[in-house]
Amino acid sequence: MSIVLITILTLAGLGALAAVILYLASQKFKVFEDPRIDQVEEALPAANCGGCGFPGCRAFAEALVKADDISDLNCPVGGPDVMSTVAGILGKEVGKTDPMVAVVRCNGTCENRPRLNEYEGATSCAVAAALYGGETGCSYGCYGLGDCVEACDFDAMYMDEETGLPVIIEDNCVACGACVDACPKDIIELRKKGPKSRRIFISCVNQDKGAVAKKACNVACIGCGKCVKVCPFDAITMENNLAYIDYDKCKLCRKCVPECPTNAIHELNFPPRKPKAEKKEAPVNTPESSN
Amino acid sequence: MLKTFSIGGIHPADRKISAGKSIEVLPLPKRVAVPVAQHIGAPAKTEVKKGDLVKVGQVIAKTGGFVSANIHSPVSGKVFKLDEIVDASGYRKPAVIIDVDGDDWDESIDRSETLKTDIPLSSEEIIKKVGEMGIVGMGGATFPAHVKLSPPPGKKCDVLIINGVECEPYLTSDHRVMLERGEEMIVGVKILMKALNVTRAVIGIENNKPDAIKHLQKLVQHESGIEIQPLKVQYPQGGEKQLIDATIGRQVPSGKLPIEVGAVVQNVGTTLAVYEAVQKNKPLIERVITVTGPGISKPSNFLVRIGTPVSQLIEAAGGLPDNTGKVIGGGPMMGKALTNLEVPVTKGSSGILVLPHEEAHRKPVENCIRCGKCISACPMGLEPYLLMIETEKELLDRAESDNIMDCIECGSCSFTCPANRPLLDYIRLGKGKVGQIIRNRN
Ligand code: SF4
Ligand code: SF4
Ligand code: SF4
Ligand code: SF4
Numbered sequence: 001m002s003i004v005l006i007t008i009l010t011l012a013g014l015g016a017l018a019a020v021i022l023y024l025a026s027q028k029f030k031v032f033e034d035p036r037i038d039q040v041e042e043a044l045p046a047a048n049c050g051g052c053g054f055p056g057c058r059a060f061a062e063a064l065v066k067a068d069d070i071s072d073l074n075c076p077v078g079g080p081d082v083m084s085t086v087a088g089i090l091g092k093e094v095g096k097t098d099p100m101v102a103v104v105r106c107n108g109t110c111e112n113r114p115r116l117n118e119y120e121g122a123t124s125c126a127v128a129a130a131l132y133g134g135e136t137g138c139s140y141g142c143y144g145l146g147d148c149v150e151a152c153d154f155d156a157m158y159m160d161e162e163t164g165l166p167v168i169i170e171d172n173c174v175a176c177g178a179c180v181d182a183c184p185k186d187i188i189e190l191r192k193k194g195p196k197s198r199r200i201f202i203s204c205v206n207q208d209k210g211a212v213a214k215k216a217c218n219v220a221c222i223g224c225g226k227c228v229k230v231c232p233f234d235a236i237t238m239e240n241n242l243a244y245i246d247y248d249k250c251k252l253c254r255k256c257v258p259e260c261p262t263n264a265i266h267e268l269n270f271p272p273r274k275p276k277a278e279k280k281e282a283p284v285n286t287p288e289s290s291n
Numbered sequence: 292m293l294k295t296f297s298i299g300g301i302h303p304a305d306r307k308i309s310a311g312k313s314i315e316v317l318p319l320p321k322r323v324a325v326p327v328a329q330h331i332g333a334p335a336k337t338e339v340k341k342g343d344l345v346k347v348g349q350v351i352a353k354t355g356g357f358v359s360a361n362i363h364s365p366v367s368g369k370v371f372k373l374d375e376i377v378d379a380s381g382y383r384k385p386a387v388i389i390d391v392d393g394d395d396w397d398e399s400i401d402r403s404e405t406l407k408t409d410i411p412l413s414s415e416e417i418i419k420k421v422g423e424m425g426i427v428g429m430g431g432a433t434f435p436a437h438v439k440l441s442p443p444p445g446k447k448c449d450v451l452i453i454n455g456v457e458c459e460p461y462l463t464s465d466h467r468v469m470l471e472r473g474e475e476m477i478v479g480v481k482i483l484m485k486a487l488n489v490t491r492a493v494i495g496i497e498n499n500k501p502d503a504i505k506h507l508q509k510l511v512q513h514e515s516g517i518e519i520q521p522l523k524v525q526y527p528q529g530g531e532k533q534l535i536d537a538t539i540g541r542q543v544p545s546g547k548l549p550i551e552v553g554a555v556v557q558n559v560g561t562t563l564a565v566y567e568a569v570q571k572n573k574p575l576i577e578r579v580i581t582v583t584g585p586g587i588s589k590p591s592n593f594l595v596r597i598g599t600p601v602s603q604l605i606e607a608a609g610g611l612p613d614n615t616g617k618v619i620g621g622g623p624m625m626g627k628a629l630t631n632l633e634v635p636v637t638k639g640s641s642g643i644l645v646l647p648h649e650e651a652h653r654k655p656v657e658n659c660i661r662c663g664k665c666i667s668a669c670p671m672g673l674e675p676y677l678l679m680i681e682t683e684k685e686l687l688d689r690a691e692s693d694n695i696m697d698c699i700e701c702g703s704c705s706f707t708c709p710a711n712r713p714l715l716d717y718i719r720l721g722k723g724k725v726g727q728i729i730r731n732r733n
Contacts, residue, residue: 117381117630120653122713130720132630133381208383212375 037061043085051076051176071095077174099193100175102168106142106187107203109163113217129184137216140206151182192247203266207240221264227256293523296533299670300525301703303460309583309590310463316594323598324376326386329637330427331434332358343370348397351387360435361425363574365596367395379620381630400573407570417486424568425575429560433639440486442550448487449553453494456529459622462642464579465559467592469503477510479566492517495538497524527701531556545697584645586612595636602632616651619644624702657710665704671697675704675714682721691725
């Protein structure tokens with residue numbers, strides 16, 4: 001009988017002692033955590049995509065709480081709504097961020113860019129790029145093995161079987177930039193979505209000299225510089241035989257588009273041109289073929 | 292019991308169909324394209340311009356640093372232009388394109404066939420000469436030879452190893468060099484021994500080349516310090532670390548160079564080039580290269596000027612068979628598929644292999660069945676299946692600690708895998724990424 005009692009008392013005593021020690025330890029080593037971190041995290045979309053530049057939504061929430069000025073922090077998935085909620089919680093100013101969207105800067109479809117060899121290594125653009133310049137004469141263009149599609153967590157991309165190129169589904173794209181990082185050839189770029197989703201960009205990344213580029217691909221930028229000249233806003237620059245449109249400067253006047261001899265400049269979501277206003281015929285770009 | 296290396300290894304069928312064909316001199320091409328980066332290290336800087344007249348052996352591009360090599364004109368004629376050409380992997384690389392006119396050699400080059408056996412130059416002079424003459428490792432790695440001959444301070448070389456293994460199936464250029472140019476090559480060995488100041492040299496040869504073993508054994512009977520070491524056939528015995536293990540039983544530690552265990556390895560072709568450079572003042576402007584394959588009507592070993600288009604070699608070997616599926620630069624294990632046939636022969640080209648359609652394709656990839664065959668095959672003691680997964684999942688720190696950088700890209704793992712997994716494809720990618728991380732860290 002007494003053994004049972006002793007056992008119970010000893011265990012109870014030990015338990016009480018441990019509780020006291022644990023309590024004291026937890027007081028001593030208490031980490032203060034700003035309760036706003038939880039609140040902010042709650043407000044974020046929990047996509048954990050890394051589009052903000054932080055490893056996950058929690059880390060971004062911590063950064064938001066810590067930073068005095070959050071105007072250059074942005075959650076591309078949540079967009080302005082989420083950012084203003086966050087700003088409300090923290091009592092800070094949000095920056096004005098233009099909505100962005102990914103664009104594929106290669107139009108080297110099977111038709112435009114003849115295949116010269118056949119790749120049958122591992123299905124990964126990164127592996128292929130570590131090995132060689134690709135199936136066509138253009139060593140800058142898309143390998144079509146879909147690393148970008150694989151990287152997208154938002155169902156915003158698919159491979160077009162016919163063209164062999166990735167297509168971006170604008171409505172789903174949250175501009176997290178995962179595809180941009182995944183592409184070994186730097187083909188995908190985040191660009192300003194533009195008013196009514198209208199935007200103009202050069203759908204080519206080939207830096208070879210004009211004749212070489214043209215031989216490899218019908219729709220390559222040949223670096224002729226016509227677009228640079230015609231642009232009234234100095235938005236187009238030329239580097240390494242490749243034109244580039246600065247989306248901050250571009251006013252969407254569309255003057256460059258018909259100027260390009262190889263139809264390398266794509267316009268998206270514009271209404272059709274009035275035929276009489278144009279001397280040349282504008283290239284027809286449906287969102288599918290140009291994206 | 293014949294010696295071989297101790298870890299891993301595989302036994303692909305050796306298919307040396309051109310082994311009995313003596314070296315033929317290929318007629319001069321009409322135009323050559325000489326890339327200015329034919330070696331590991333800094334590209335050479337072009338010294339000529341459009342319209343210049345050049346002689347055979349004249350420097351056309353000067354070394355771009357210590358780890359780099361001069362490039363000499365392989366032909367005489369007029370510089371047509373300096374331009375970019377498409378290389379074997381489809382990228383564009385700068386090259387000097389020369390229209391061939393006659394065959395006018397620089398006067399300083401001794402073109403006689405007399406064997407010059409005494410070596411007047413001192414060790415330093417030899418190393419300098421080897422550097423000037425643009426000699427690089429001709430087994431395929433193209434590492435500048437003079438760099439290997441100059442051990443870093445504090446390191447001492449005590450044995451020279453000559454790589455006569457030629458473990459790649461199909462290739463026979465080194466085999467032919469040993470048979471037909473053995474006398475000169477042995478002088479080359481002595482020159483290298485003098486440069487390194489060593490008294491011992493071991494020539495490792497796999498025993499599928501008994502004629503070469505016999506021939507060289509006869510040549511070195513009266514030479515002191517040069518041994519011929521017959522080796523059991525096993526791939527990749529030609530890897531530096533494997534060869535050192537096989538011939539002298541020393542293991543080079545992970546991440547270290549052969550000099551760590553007192554060895555320097557040079558290939559047979561390189562040794563011949565060293566002889567010609569030091570004794571005859573002849574730069575590296577031509578090399579022996581095997582053109583072979585199951586469908587090739589006339590498998591051959593050609594002596595070819597650098598810069599000759601591959602298409603011309605295939606033509607000389609009887610032309611491209613109709614059912615060609617793939618043309619490989621190098622051997623079937625480590626060679627790379629060529630994206631076009633106009634790529635030029637370079638200092639590192641050891642063979643051209645033409646494969647028919649049936650043999651040119653990969654089999655469908657299946658899931659890893661964890662059989663561990665890749666691990667047993669890996670001569671570096673790595674775990675290829677794991678390295679592939681780590682690369683795929685971007686676990687690069689783990690790949691690094693699992694020694695991904697030790698991989699010599701021999702392809703034994705991919706060759707062995709019953710599930711046809713593209714192991715080396717991924718490991719190569721992982722090596723690139725881990726290498727980048729290591730460079731950024733330093
Ligand atoms: S855009 Fe880049 S990642 Fe996407 S399929 Fe093309 S090469 Fe691959
Ligand atoms: S007009 Fe077209 S081809 Fe010419 S530079 Fe501009 S994008 Fe390139
Ligand atoms: S390729 Fe690399 S991992 Fe594969 S067997 Fe060779 S050394 Fe090992
Ligand atoms: S050999 Fe192939 S199937 Fe076997 S463990 Fe290695 S990767 Fe897996």
